[in-house]
Every structure is written in structure tokens, then in C-alpha cells.
Amino acid sequence: MVRTILDSCGVGKRAVFHRTSEIEMKTAPTATLVARLKREAKLVARAKQQSHANALDEAARAHGYENWHELHEQHLQHARAAPVPSLDLPIDPRLPRGFDFTPNDERSAQELAEWWDRPFALSRPDGGFEVRCLDGGAWDRSTWYGSAKDIDDAREIAARMLARWKKHREAPVVMLDVDRVVVARMEQRPGDGITELGVFGSTNEAREFIETLREGAPPA
Structure with missing residues (x-):
């Protein structure tokens, strides 16, 4: 079932929720699925004026789970069970002096x-x-x-x-710089410097932007 819904700015978006009966088995509880359903649930909650928790449960049931809690728990188990890639690990290497x-x-x-x-x-x-x-x-x-x-x-x-x-x-962090609120990524290696990801008018706007990044949505 495809629904067209409106975000807070009145822009039409489409959230796709399949009926439970159309799904023969549970969708794999990957990080991608969890992030996508979180975004879609926010839109559905706004459009239907229902709680975000109820929208999450509806999204989980559409993918074969009893509720969001079950989907989230299986996602955590899925992540823990993922194989850790092996590294070419030097043993007793000759390190630089000091x-x-x-x-x-x-x-x-x-x-x-x-x-x-x-x-x-x-x-x-x-x-x-x-x-x-x-x-x-x-x-x-x-x-x-x-x-x-x-x-x-x-x-x-x-x-x-x-x-x-x-x-x-x-992970992005919020930095206060005089009259600016900056979301930045700290330097990843000496000499790289700090990377600014966005400048905002308030810490709340900055935190919302970081949440968007965490959920995997493209920045507005």
C-alpha cells in the first residue's frame, strides 16, 4: 500500500508500507531498514496525527514483526552476529623511536x-x-x-x-563558535583539520541535523 503524506512544510512525500499479508517472511533487520522505517514513521505520525511509537509499530508489522521492539531487538542481534573482518596485523613491528x-x-x-x-x-x-x-x-x-x-x-x-x-x-559534534552553532566532524588524522558539516541558528537545529545524519537521510 502506497500512501502520499505531507511533511511539516507541506511537501508531498511517499511512504511505502506493504500489508503484512503481502510479506511471506520477516525482512532482514538491517541497519538500512531500521533507519528507513524511522524516517517513514516520522512522516506517517505527522500525517495521521498519531504517536511516533504507534507509527513505528505499524512499520514493523508491515515487515513481518509483531512490533517495533521485536524488530529493534532482532536488529541488535543481527549486528552482534555480523562477522568481524580480519586484519593484516603486524606482530612485534619495528616502531619509530619515541x-x-x-x-x-x-x-x-x-x-x-x-x-x-x-x-x-x-x-x-x-x-x-x-x-x-x-x-x-x-x-x-x-x-x-x-x-x-x-x-x-x-x-x-x-x-x-x-x-x-x-x-x-x-561522529558529528555540535560546536559553539561566537555567534554560530556549527556541526562539525573532528579531524580524523593530524593535519587534516576540522570539517564543517553545517551552520545553524540554534543548538536544537544542529541536533536535529545530526539526528538526520544518524538516520541516514540526506541533509536538507
Whole structure:
């Protein structure tokens, strides 16, 4: 069933909800599906003057779930079960002199090119490994990612922790700059600088913009 609905500015949009009877099985609870249904539910809630929670439940049922809670829980399980990609992890590499005693903004371009966001493993006396990475988590040294019992465990820790840190580092933040409210992405590597994503008249507008980015919708 296709509905044409109006957003708050009166612009017509189309949200597509299939009837439950038309769906033979549950749609895979991917991040893309969750983000899309959140956006569509907001539009439907406005158009029908119903609660956002009810619109979310309706959207979930249209894809084979009892309610939004069930869809969201299965999405979390789906994300946790996703395989972690393996990394080519250097073991006991020869690091530059003073590697863990140098401010990141004083490192050479060659050192950053070779070691930034590149996890490595250091052997321990017990046969295990310590996993570290130069990623900006510390201002003058590599970040400790964890201890591993063997090299396979070390690779998994490295991949998981690097992905988690990149997601955190890339997340947009609100910055107050004199009479401006700026949404920006902090520098991802020494020397890159801060990237402005938008300038707004209030912190509420800035937060709404960040929420739009999180849900995967293109900025207005």
C-alpha cells in the first residue's frame, strides 16, 4: 500500500508500507531498514496525527514483526552476529623511536602514513599479545586495544576496536563558535583539520541535523 503524506512544510512525500499479508517472511533487520522505517514513521505520525511509537509499530508489522521492539531487538542481534573482518596485523613491528612518547601533531608524514589507524600486536611473556593502535585516542602515544590469548584473537580485537573508534571519531559534534552553532566532524588524522558539516541558528537545529545524519537521510 502506497500512501502520499505531507511533511511539516507541506511537501508531498511517499511512504511505502506493504500489508503484512503481502510479506511471506520477516525482512532482514538491517541497519538500512531500521533507519528507513524511522524516517517513514516520522512522516506517517505527522500525517495521521498519531504517536511516533504507534507509527513505528505499524512499520514493523508491515515487515513481518509483531512490533517495533521485536524488530529493534532482532536488529541488535543481527549486528552482534555480523562477522568481524580480519586484519593484516603486524606482530612485534619495528616502531619509530619515541613512538609512544611523541605528540601526534609532531609526527612525520611518513610515520602517520605507515602507522595511523594501523593496529599492531606485541608479544607477551605468557604467549599472548597486547594489541595497540595509533589512532588519536591518546595525544602522544598508541591506544591500548586489549589483551589477546592468541593471534586470531588479536586480529579480532584489532578489527573490532578500530571500527568502534572510527565510528566514534567520525561522529558529528555540535560546536559553539561566537555567534554560530556549527556541526562539525573532528579531524580524523593530524593535519587534516576540522570539517564543517553545517551552520545553524540554534543548538536544537544542529541536533536535529545530526539526528538526520544518524538516520541516514540526506541533509536538507
